[in-house]
Amino acid sequence: MKRANSVLFSLLIIVSSLAGCIGGEEVDTSEYEDQIAELEEMLEAQNQTIAQREATIDGLEDGLSDATQMIQNHAEGIAILEAYRDSLLVKLENSNNTSSELIVQLEIANASIASMQSQIDSLESLRDSLSTMLNSSDSTIDELEGLLNTANASILQWQQTAEDNRVNLSGADLSGADLSGADLTNADLTNADLTNADLTNADLVGANLSGADLTSADLVGANLSGADLTSADLIYADLNNAYLTNTNLTNAYLTNANLRSADLVGANLRSADLYYADLANADLSNADLRSVWLTNAYLSDANLTNANLSGAILSGADLRGAILNGADLSDASLRYAELSGADLSRIVWSNTICPDVTNSDDNGNTCENNL
Numbered sequence: 001m002k003r004a005n006s007v008l009f010s011l012l013i014i015v016s017s018l019a020g021c022i023g024g025e026e027v028d029t030s031e032y033e034d035q036i037a038e039l040e041e042m043l044e045a046q047n048q049t050i051a052q053r054e055a056t057i058d059g060l061e062d063g064l065s066d067a068t069q070m071i072q073n074h075a076e077g078i079a080i081l082e083a084y085r086d087s088l089l090v091k092l093e094n095s096n097n098t099s100s101e102l103i104v105q106l107e108i109a110n111a112s113i114a115s116m117q118s119q120i121d122s123l124e125s126l127r128d129s130l131s132t133m134l135n136s137s138d139s140t141i142d143e144l145e146g147l148l149n150t151a152n153a154s155i156l157q158w159q160q161t162a163e164d165n166r167v168n169l170s171g172a173d174l175s176g177a178d179l180s181g182a183d184l185t186n187a188d189l190t191n192a193d194l195t196n197a198d199l200t201n202a203d204l205v206g207a208n209l210s211g212a213d214l215t216s217a218d219l220v221g222a223n224l225s226g227a228d229l230t231s232a233d234l235i236y237a238d239l240n241n242a243y244l245t246n247t248n249l250t251n252a253y254l255t256n257a258n259l260r261s262a263d264l265v266g267a268n269l270r271s272a273d274l275y276y277a278d279l280a281n282a283d284l285s286n287a288d289l290r291s292v293w294l295t296n297a298y299l300s301d302a303n304l305t306n307a308n309l310s311g312a313i314l315s316g317a318d319l320r321g322a323i324l325n326g327a328d329l330s331d332a333s334l335r336y337a338e339l340s341g342a343d344l345s346r347i348v349w350s351n352t353i354c355p356d357v358t359n360s361d362d363n364g365n366t367c368e369n370n371l
Helices: 002-019 029-094 100-164
Strands: none
Touching: 029 100
């Protein structure tokens, strides 16, 4: 109980300190996420404690039930022995002379009754102890549940505070702005104007940039992991060595964009426009490139392991030395593409237009001999 109270006291301190964080001043939301994670770990521990308490209560209730049944059985046994003893007394009273045999039987009956009564006393004491423990467990669970409710309320407050302090730059005009190295984690930049903005090494993890205009923006070394760039305009943007793991670039415009050595592992580029884009040495393993436009794109030495390129247009693309191991090229067009030195192992060929403009279906379900 003392431990539960001390944890509750600690939570009250956290909630009190939270009150000062809800003002207009911007707060680093990563700290809230750490607090939320710690509180969630505490909730898990308290849930486990409650489960253990409930198991203990089940055991106590079973023990209490068994003790009550034993008391009842002993009471019934005493009633039988008392009836037997009474019958012996009647026999003694009706007898003309004292029977030593009846006296012995009477003493045995009395001894049995005394023994059973002693056991009943012990069982009743045990029952009382079990009841006390059960009441104590119920009280402890009430305290734990109260603690959980307080912790849940604290988590909601932290989450709301983190949300309230998230940078909101939706629709903002930031054209030409110097945002190099800026922390824009989870920022709302939907439809923002970032043309020619300097975002080198900026932290844009989880940011919402859907519909944003990043034409000619400098994003060298920027971290856009998990960001939403749906339908964003990145024409001529410089994303050299940028981090775009699991980034959503669906329907994004990346014509002539520089993505050399960019990390696009698991990125979603479905239906994106990458005409003449430079993706040399980029890592596109496990990326979703369905129906993407890569006409005349530069993909030399790029890693496209297990990438989904079904329906992709790669006409005139430079794929020399690229790794296409396990890539899906069904319904894709490789018309006039350059694939010398490329790793073409385990590729899925189906209705694929080969570099020599023949169909893979007519070439033994492969384009390896029609480059």
